[in-house]
Amino acid sequence: MPVDLIRIVSRDSPMALAQVERVRAELATLHPGTETTVLPVKTTGDKWMGDLSQVEGKGAFTKEVDAALLAGEADLAVHCVKDIPADRPLPAGTMFAAFLKRDDIRDALIHPGGLTLDQLPAGTRIGTSSVRRIAQLAASHPHLECVPIRGNANRRMEKLANGDADALLLAVAGLERIGRTDVITEILSTETMMPPIGAGVLALQCREGDTELIDTVSPLGDPDAYRETQAERMLLHVLQGHCNSPIAGFARVERGGELSLRACVFSADGKTVLNAHEWAGRLDPATLGTSVAVALLRQGARDVIDSIAH
Numbered sequence: 296m297p298v299d300l301i302r303i304v305s306r307d308s309p310m311a312l313a314q315v316e317r318v319r320a321e322l323a324t325l326h327p328g329t330e331t332t333v334l335p336v337k338t339t340g341d342k343w344m345g346d347l348s349q350v351e352g353k354g355a356f357t358k359e360v361d362a363a364l365l366a367g368e369a370d371l372a373v374h375c376v377k378d379i380p381a382d383r384p385l386p387a388g389t390m391f392a393a394f395l396k397r398d399d400i401r402d403a404l405i406h407p408g409g410l411t412l413d414q415l416p417a418g419t420r421i422g423t424s425s426v427r428r429i430a431q432l433a434a435s436h437p438h439l440e441c442v443p444i445r446g447n448a449n450r451r452m453e454k455l456a457n458g459d460a461d462a463l464l465l466a467v468a469g470l471e472r473i474g475r476t477d478v479i480t481e482i483l484s485t486e487t488m489m490p491p492i493g494a495g496v497l498a499l500q501c502r503e504g505d506t507e508l509i510d511t512v513s514p515l516g517d518p519d520a521y522r523e524t525q526a527e528r529m530l531l532h533v534l535q536g537h538c539n540s541p542i543a544g545f546a547r548v549e550r551g552g553e554l555s556l557r558a559c560v561f562s563a564d565g566k567t568v569l570n571a572h573e574w575a576g577r578l579d580p581a582t583l584g585t586s587v588a589v590a591l592l593r594q595g596a597r598d599v600i601d602s603i604a605h
């Protein structure tokens with residue numbers, strides 16, 4: 296029997312609330328009798344506009360949401376997988392109930408003048424605080440300058456309009472969710488800008504043992520998103536990357552159903568780029584993630600990751 300009521304907790308940014316609406320719509324189709332309510336919470340990551348490594352790093356966007364779940368104030372949390380730390384287990388007492396069908400995993404350039412990345416003149420200020428984006432731009436477009444910018448996607452676009460930067464890099468999936476794909480001037484290929492672990496995947500997280508709820512929401516899960524996410528998160532877990540680690544990578548269920556995983560570890564200045572790409576063959580997704588991580592560690596990833604302060 297599907298449950299009568301699901302109280303959903305999430306960050307309160309426009310993007311996060313759009314994500315919740317997707318979950319509610321999918322649930323309404325599947326279980327018209329199940330009612331849903333929304334509990335929006337502000338997280339440390341939303342409030343703190345400084346360097347994320349000075350608060351608790353990546354958990355900054357999930358901590359308060361997970362706390363509401365554990366306190367029984369809500370039954371289901373919706374998170375971007377990209378924002379869920381992978382170097383440590385999920386908070387004790389919680390588990391994933393589903394990974395939704397994956398959205399676009401690529402990053403987009405937003406340049407009010409309409410130029411593409413390769414057309415941007417030297418000294419163009421790219422607003423991004425992402426170590427992953429900064430390192431890749433340093434490697435491929437060293438003539439561009441990255442300037443720190445924080446806040447949710449809507450805020451960043453306001454800051455761009457105010458002249459705090461000349462261009463932005465933002466995830467296509469996020470822009471789709473807030474209905475602002477109109478601002479995109481170029482979608483960057485995964486070769487030009489390798490996405491972060493978990494890009495474009497939404498996770499449903501619940502309390503362990505909440506079996507009726509799990510039975511109600513798990514049909515929303517997508518099997519390919521599950522396999523890809525397992526491989527990607529195991530990679531990050533084995534690498535023990537921290538919030539300041541320029542690590543990028545993505546798994547993909549290719550034609551024929553086989554899973555592949557490629558990943559890069561960069562030094563902060565983009566001068567060192569380690570690269571690995573493997574096919575699962577008979578390996579399960581998590582073992583593929585381990586195997587690619589080990590390949591990167593053999594190339595020296597430990598030193599590269601540890602040389603960056605966090």
Ligand SMILES: NCc1[nH]cc(CCC(=O)O)c1CC(=O)O
Nearest residue numbers: 375377465466468469494495496
């Ligand atoms: N850091 C915030 C965040 N978390 C997830 C996304 C994008 C959507 C996704 O990948 O699920 C974004 C915005 C961005 O990086 O542009």
